[in-house]
Amino acid sequence: MIASLIAIFIENLPYLVKAAKTAPEIFAYIQRTKKTLEQSKEWTPDQQAEFDRQVEEITSQPHWRPE
Amino acid sequence: MKTKLLILCACVVAFSGCETVKTLTASHSFSASGQTGVVNDDQIVIKSEQALAIALDTFDTFLKAEYDNREIFAKVPGAHATAENIRRNGKRWIRTLEHAHDAYKGNRNESNHANLLTAYKVVQAAIEEAKQYTAKAANKGV
Numbered sequence: 001m002i003a004s005l006i007a008i009f010i011e012n013l014p015y016l017v018k019a020a021k022t023a024p025e026i027f028a029y030i031q032r033t034k035k036t037l038e039q040s041k042e043w044t045p046d047q048q049a050e051f052d053r054q055v056e057e058i059t060s061q062p063h064w065r066p067e
Numbered sequence: 068m069k070t071k072l073l074i075l076c077a078c079v080v081a082f083s084g085c086e087t088v089k090t091l092t093a094s095h096s097f098s099a100s101g102q103t104g105v106v107n108d109d110q111i112v113i114k115s116e117q118a119l120a121i122a123l124d125t126f127d128t129f130l131k132a133e134y135d136n137r138e139i140f141a142k143v144p145g146a147h148a149t150a151e152n153i154r155r156n157g158k159r160w161i162r163t164l165e166h167a168h169d170a171y172k173g174n175r176n177e178s179n180h181a182n183l184l185t186a187y188k189v190v191q192a193a194i195e196e197a198k199q200y201t202a203k204a205a206n207k208g209v
Binding site for chain 2: 025029032033036037039040041042043051052054055058059061062063064065066067
């Protein structure tokens with residue numbers, strides 16, 4: 001019983017590691033969204049320039065490239 | 068395989084179960100303060116800026132999940148096509164909303180208000196699609 005549980009654990013270890021890595025990303029996403037919704041003033045030119053930079057940086061990532 | 072779905076379940080929490088996203092959807096119901104002439108709607112500027120930031124983040128999170136879990140998303144008809152659509156057009160939708168935002172900020176007239184509202188709705192629809200397909204992908208393998 002224990003041996004089979006250990007085997008299942010080992011078999012799924014790569015996915016567990018991946019999930020453990022993903023969870024903080026999701027948590028960070030939620031925190032960023034909350035912070036964004038707290039915005040009460042219009043963007044300054046610097047903030048808009050920073051957003052432009054982020055758009056270019058993020059959309060150049062491999063997962064954004066169409067097949 | 069089921070353990071893999073933990074990753075997607077986490078995404079579902081972020082995309083669908085999170086009050087933050089629900090608040091976003093509710094708070095982005097724009098209302099025009101005037102139908103003719105000058106439209107002085109200050110909130111629309113801030114809300115469109117929030118939509119820009121959240122769209123970029125949501126698209127990125129969805130596309131990364133789809134990229135890293137192709138075999139799971141392949142089980143959901145339309146999910147990959149939606150991801151590809153966002154890959155091809157997401158940046159353009161964001162830029163269009165940004166340009167409409169800039170135009171309205173420069174001249175708060177009825178026409179620019181209408182264009183901003185239209186651009187916003189396109190981005191919001193894409194955000195909703197991304198959320199729905201992520202939820203479907205999570206349910207598919209359970």
